[in-house]
Amino acid sequence: MISNRELYPLISVDIALFSVVEETLKVLLVKRAQEPEAKKWALPGGVLKPDRDISLEATARRVLADKVAVELPHLEEVATYSGPDRDPRGWSIAVLFYALLPHDQVNALVRSKVEALSWENALSPENLLAFDHTAQLQAALEILRDKVVSHALPLHLMPEKFTLTALQRTCEAILGGPIDKSVFRRRIRGSHDLIELDEFVRGAQRPAHLYRASEGFKF
Amino acid sequence: MISNRELYPLISVDIALFSVVEETLKVLLVKRAQEPEAKKWALPGGVLKPDRDISLEATARRVLADKVAVELPHLEEVATYSGPDRDPRGWSIAVLFYALLPHDQVNALVRSKVEALSWENALSPENLLAFDHTAQLQAALEILRDKVVSHALPLHLMPEKFTLTALQRTCEAILGGPIDKSVFRRRIRGSHDLIELDEFVRGAQRPAHLYRASEGFKF
DNA sequence: AGAATAGTGTCTGTCAGACAGTATCGC
DNA sequence: GCGATACTGTCTGACAGACACTATTCT
Numbered sequence: 001m002i003s004n005r006e007l008y009p010l011i012s013v014d015i016a017l018f019s020v021v022e023e024t025l026k027v028l029l030v031k032r033a034q035e036p037e038a039k040k041w042a043l044p045g046g047v048l049k050p051d052r053d054i055s056l057e058a059t060a061r062r063v064l065a066d067k068v069a070v071e072l073p074h075l076e077e078v079a080t081y082s083g084p085d086r087d088p089r090g091w092s093i094a095v096l097f098y099a100l101l102p103h104d105q106v107n108a109l110v111r112s113k114v115e116a117l118s119w120e121n122a123l124s125p126e127n128l129l130a131f132d133h134t135a136q137l138q139a140a141l142e143i144l145r146d147k148v149v150s151h152a153l154p155l156h157l158m159p160e161k162f163t164l165t166a167l168q169r170t171c172e173a174i175l176g177g178p179i180d181k182s183v184f185r186r187r188i189r190g191s192h193d194l195i196e197l198d199e200f201v202r203g204a205q206r207p208a209h210l211y212r213a214s215e216g217f218k219f
Numbered sequence: 220m221i222s223n224r225e226l227y228p229l230i231s232v233d234i235a236l237f238s239v240v241e242e243t244l245k246v247l248l249v250k251r252a253q254e255p256e257a258k259k260w261a262l263p264g265g266v267l268k269p270d271r272d273i274s275l276e277a278t279a280r281r282v283l284a285d286k287v288a289v290e291l292p293h294l295e296e297v298a299t300y301s302g303p304d305r306d307p308r309g310w311s312i313a314v315l316f317y318a319l320l321p322h323d324q325v326n327a328l329v330r331s332k333v334e335a336l337s338w339e340n341a342l343s344p345e346n347l348l349a350f351d352h353t354a355q356l357q358a359a360l361e362i363l364r365d366k367v368v369s370h371a372l373p374l375h376l377m378p379e380k381f382t383l384t385a386l387q388r389t390c391e392a393i394l395g396g397p398i399d400k401s402v403f404r405r406r407i408r409g410s411h412d413l414i415e416l417d418e419f420v421r422g423a424q425r426p427a428h429l430y431r432a433s434e435g436f437k438f
Numbered sequence: 439a440g441a442a443t444a445g446t447g448t449c450t451g452t453c454a455g456a457c458a459g460t461a462t463c464g465c
Numbered sequence: 466g467c468g469a470t471a472c473t474g475t476c477t478g479a480c481a482g483a484c485a486c487t488a489t490t491c492t
């Protein structure tokens with residue numbers, strides 16, 4: 001008898017949802033409740049439902065809506081993983097997406113009785129992940145980094161209004177190292193993606209200008 | 220009655236196979252023999268066979284082996300296209316790959332009685348393609364360009380031995396515009412991907428040094 | 439010699455990295 | 466004034482674009 005999976009592979013979607021907590025890049029992990037790989041940590045994912053989903057990106061949005069109670073600003077494909085052995089249930093395809101959650105919305109996680117959610121350090125994960133998710137996370141990180149290196153600003157990770165220093169900290173969190181303040185500011189001065197507001201942050205020091213992302217910026 | 224496709228989507232692979240003919244970037248197209256979209260030109264593709272393919276990349280290699288009689292040096296994923304409407308047969312997923320064929324092997328096309336093959340100008344295709352293949356071609360081109368812009372040398376498109384001028388012409392074919400010779404040579408001088416041979420091309424002019432790609436170069 | 443192609447040298451502007459300096463707040 | 470943070474100025478080296486120059490072959 002041949003398995004059903006040899007005719008119809010399992011099609012699912014995995015998501016690397018990134019955010020920034022305490023100036024560190026984090027990724028959302030789920031503790032798997034069911035077999036296979038029960039009790040292991042994994043990237044959130046779910047199977048395609050063709051009767052409900054209009055695309056695989058829609059599948060990803062549906063899966064994410066289960067975990068996070070806010071609209072996600074940014075969702076992008078990374079790569080696809082396939083083969084007969086990566087999932088014990090048989091021939092499977094997983095399309096990996098990454099998503100960015102502004103760090104002022106990190107607490108918008110949905111309470112769930114069946115599964116535990118956790119923000120894990122994205123650059124140096126503590127645990128080995130289920131399936132091929134360690135490789136997936138690595139691939140998502142790489143794309144994220146490439147974008148920032150090639151002068152794209154991770155504005156989707158920022159709250160509506162933010163200071164330049166906060167933006168710099170976010171870039172540093174993604175790249176994993178310090179950036180010279182002068183260099184950083186010189187580079188983004190040429191960018192049309194930022195709009196300077198007439199508002200300031202007042203704290204225990206010199207007030208900082210607030211900025212917001214321009215309407216149709218690209219990441 | 221619901222269609223079978225609403226339970227099990229059609230999973231296929233499309234390939235943008237690039238090569239260079241007469242210093243122009245070309246892409247291999249197939250004239251579709253069967254419905255749907257019969258007689259329209261399209262990127263070569265085929266459906267996943269889980270009992271035979273060890274991955275979607277393997278599917279792509281199998282499909283290509285039908286069209287081209289040589290081992291392909293380079294095959295890489297571009298993106299995936301999905302949804303209920305992109306193929307009239309119902310919910311479908313197509314994973315797009317691009318592949319590079321050295322331009323001295325452009326004639327290694329397999330004769331086929333059922334389908335016509337053609338090398339089409341990749342930068343400005345003559346015809347509208349079937350399904351969403353026009354968009355797919357555009358996406359594959361973009362990735363190809365990005366790589367060359369970010370200082371990667373398209374050595375997979377070159378024959379085993381080649382001159383620097385030939386390499387430059389290939390880069391120009393991909394980017395669609397001229398490159399300054401001095402700039403080009405200065406940039407690749409720092410590259411460890413090229414090995415200078417002790418051989419020369421003798422023609423009607425000053426002989427040119429031959430080069431080959433180093434073993435483990437990345438593209 | 440002249441045509442043709444291979445290959446180099448040089449000038450200039452731009453920009454990144456490094457680091458020091460100035461500005462403006464709370465206390 | 467002092468600490469802290471925001472923000473700017475400047476020096477230097479590397480590199481890109483542009484373009485002229487030299488080198489080596491064939492006819």
